[in-house]
Amino acid sequence: MTPARTTPILELMDLHAAYGGIEVLRGVDLVVPRGSVVALLGPNGAGKTTLLRAVSGHLRPTSGHVHLAGTHVNGASAEKLARAGLCTIPEGRATFPGLTVLENLRLVTYASVAGRDEVLERAFARFPRLAERRGQLAGTLSGGEQRMLAMARALGADPALLLLDEPSMGLAPLVVDELYEVIAQLSASGVAVLVVEQFAGRALGVAEYAAVMRGGRVVAMGEPADVQDELPGLYLGRGLERGTG
């Protein structure tokens, strides 16, 4: 199956997902076009992370559809999706603290078409700091270095779609700049990126589109400039009808 170039890389239709009896996603509609960067914004508890879990295969949606490159993938396992070219970097450190930098990168090859040496080369070319610390346990790296190691997975795995959860959380501004450079670089090489951020500024700088979630739904989507103007109202709850059901 060769989907047309115009098929979006990710399309969510009326997606619902729940933890136990608590419904968190209440009908999400979202499109990520091929090769584009989409920023997903929204206040605490809007369902952003849950959305990523539902797409990455860790949480089975209760209803609705997840289409990746035109294929219906509800309920596919996370490892199959990862091998098919979906790279998800969850929030936090997202590395294995008990493994060395080299060993962490070795695991990248599961999802990659590139070989071991190629993965290392790309990671170390972008983050020379990791090369210096290749033998060190990931748990002993600084927070920023661990985040770089996690991002190195996106570089090595040749994904078609990269899901990033709060890449800037808790990091020094310089490191955040570096990470967003990588996002821009990946985007330039044709990787589509869906980046979740609670604080909008940095993400809107690289995004071509922005979507805002609140209460388990996408309540606004558009060009970053348009969304930015509406953001305070969307975050604070003004200027918007709260849907029912």
Added chain:
Amino acid sequence: MSALLGYTVLGLVMGAGYAVAASGLVLTYTTSRVFNVAHGAIGMVMAFCYWELSAGGLVPGGLPAWAAVLLVVGVIAPAFGLAVERIMMRRLTESPAGVSLVVTVGLLVALIGLAQTLWPPTARPVEPFFGAGGVRLGGVLVTYHDLLTIGVSLAVAAGLYLLLGRTRTGIAMRAVAVDRDLLALHGGRPRLLSSLSWAVGAALAALAGILLTPIVQLDYYELTLLVVAAYAAAVLGRLRSLPLTFAGAVVLGLLQSYAAGLRAAIPTLFLFAVLVFLPQVRLRSGGIRGIAAVPVPGPRRVAAAGLALVAAVGLASLLLPTVQVSRLALGLVYATVMLSLVLLTGYGGHVSLAQFTFVGVGAVTVAKLGGSPGWPSPLALLAGAAVAAAVGALVALPVLRLTGLYLALATLAFGQLMDKVVFQTAFGLGESLPVPRPREFAGEGAYAVFVAAVFVVMAAGLLALRRGRIGRMLVAMRDSPAACATLGLNQRGLRIGLFAASAGMAGLAGGLFGGLRGTIGAADFQVFKSLPLLLLAVVGGVTSVTGALLGGLVLMLLPILQSEVPALGGLVFLLVGIGAVSLGRDPGGAASHLFRAGRWARSLVVRPPAGPVEDSTDAPDSRVETEGMSLRATP
């Protein structure tokens, strides 16, 4: 000189065998975070399988040794490991670690039962490989079997080192224990890796069992307990480092060989020493935690239920034949022992693998005092409780720093030590001691009522404790020791008190147990008796008095069912297994189902069904075909 050399060779061979067993233990622990208490039992069953294939009647004439080894280590053991992982362990990765510990205890109990059913006790000589031949080394005969054992352990060491350190699969096996979800996001297959580690772990257990059998002979308990030595070695390596584990195994083997007189006690002494003296890393595993609270009944309901129980037992003692009445009393005694586990494990969150040892201490005390004048029996019972409590406090002192799994292992070592050293001395060789009953309750029926009354009083006391300040402190300490420390709670004193009280309760039950039996022997308090006790306490529901009563009655019924209806023998083990597995779903045990049923009956309102929440990593195979799918523009 040559004697020393001889002992050294024997020690090295033992150490090599331990090393093979310990490395399997470390491998499964690193990969699945489940500490497999049944590791030795798997080795034991596999050694029996080997005997069955090579010398037993299964294959006419017997398979040649190499073929039998290949079949057991290469096929049967891995298949068994796969089955265990699939049926029991898979759902345990997310459950509290104490529960997984208890489930492997269940596996151990079931395996011993299985072995005793399939291979009834009889002499089964096992020849060393290559017969008695060997090479002379400085006046000492080193058999080819010895050389083979050492060679195999070196090969296992090298193989595991390469697997875990050099291959992607090995690296992923280490990663999967830390974060399954993250590994799946990398594209690794967490389920496949856990299966693999259990298969390899079981194969290593089988290998160790087969290699050590000519030294210790085929014995259900000896082979199962060999694993205490493996634990000791593995704990020296902090359940992580393979080189340290190997070093520990060899040192242990040598110690055991040099100190031949103390041979049986060496592994446990070593384990105890390692646990107490090594600086501890924080282990995530061990305590029973995160258990949903079960209701604590108020005083009025406790009194009503207690009176009802005593009345019911009284009625039963009038109506039922004597045999049944003493069985009922035995069930109540077990239930009383389990009350001590409700305090220690249910409220306190500590797993004890040697609760029956305290029962033994109480029983021995009552037996020793009972004969002497001036000690009326009820007073002797209390003295038994006091001695057991003192021993409990003494045990608690050195292990204060330990938590969770290490604490559980320390109690196991303690129980084993008491079993091998103290009880053997207390009873003399093969002797038994008479234990008197209180004169007023000498009859079977009266004694059953007495036991029921003691159970009710202790249960009421326990519930009162739980409702009060100390109960709140205990639960707080179980749920968050750190928060308790910031509140300024004296955790040390509380923990010693907890152990002492729990041991005292078990000791009191010991006096009752002795009185019920009339005579007691060292065999009554083997450490293995503690394992079904813990298992059924947890299956019954270790957070509630009702659960203790249920568990006690079932523990009494199990052997009876097995002996009276032999056809059900297999079924009983199956039930134990199912009970253990269901723990993974509901750590509150059977009692919590009862409570739920009671609430449901009372309110007559159907609970809303829990919404479907599935983690597709562990969900059944997806319906969606993603094989060959690629999102990439250029494949």
